[in-house]
Amino acid sequence: MGGGQALAIGLGHLDLFSRIAAFSSAVGDVKPLVQEPQRLNERLALLWVACGTEDSLFPSNNQFVEFLTSIGVRHTFRATEGTHIWRVWRRYLNEVAPLLFP
Numbered sequence: 001m002g003g004g005q006a007l008a009i010g011l012g013h014l015d016l017f018s019r020i021a022a023f024s025s026a027v028g029d030v031k032p033l034v035q036e037p038q039r040l041n042e043r044l045a046l047l048w049v050a051c052g053t054e055d056s057l058f059p060s061n062n063q064f065v066e067f068l069t070s071i072g073v074r075h076t077f078r079a080t081e082g083t084h085i086w087r088v089w090r091r092y093l094n095e096v097a098p099l100l101f102p
Contacts, residue, residue, distance in 0.1 A: 002023065003022040003023045003024050003025030003026065003027075004022070004025045004026035004027060004028055006020055006021060006022045006025070007020065007022045007025055007027065007028075007030050007033075007049075008028060008030055008033070011030055011033035011034060011040075012033055014039070014040070014043040014044070018043060018044060018045045018046070019044070019045050019046040019047075019048075019099070019100050020044065020046065020047050020048065021046070021048040021049075021050075021092075021096045021099075021100060022048070022049050022050070023050050023051070023088075023089045023092045023093075024050070024051045024052065024055050024057050024061070024084050024088070024089065025049065025051070025057065025060075025061055025064075026057060026060075027057070027060045027061060027063075027064045030064070031067065034067075034068065034071065034073055037071045037072045037073045040073050040074075041072070041073060041074050044074070046076070046099055046100070047068070047073065047074065047075040047076070048075070048076045048078075048096050048099065049061060049064065049065055049075060049076070049077050049078070050077070050078035050079070050080065050092045050096075051078075051079060051080075052079075052080055052081060052082030052083050052084065052085075052088045053079055053080065053081060053082070054081065054082060054083045055082065055083050055084045055088075056084065057084065058079070061077075062079070065077040078092065078095070080092075
């Protein structure tokens with residue numbers, strides 16, 4: 001549940017977090033947390049979402065980033081080959097870690 005928790009906790013506590021990375025997230029009801037796009041864009045230096053296209057969670061991740069795009073929230077989305085396994089997340093961590101700690 002790490003990706004979903006990263007989104008819920010990070011988006012719910014913008015006073016504490018300026019960078020959020022979510023891998024293969026079980027996207028819950030986070031829409032109420034992103035109702036102020038301008039505030040998110042001001043507070044977040046990074047909102048990075050990734051999911052494998054064969055992952056059962058891909059449709060919900062894709063819908064989430066489509067929603068972010070529709071309301072103007074800046075984000076990065078990586079759709080890659082793969083399922084819900086650590087080898088996929090290891091690639092994501094390799095890409096996003098330098099962005100988390102510039």
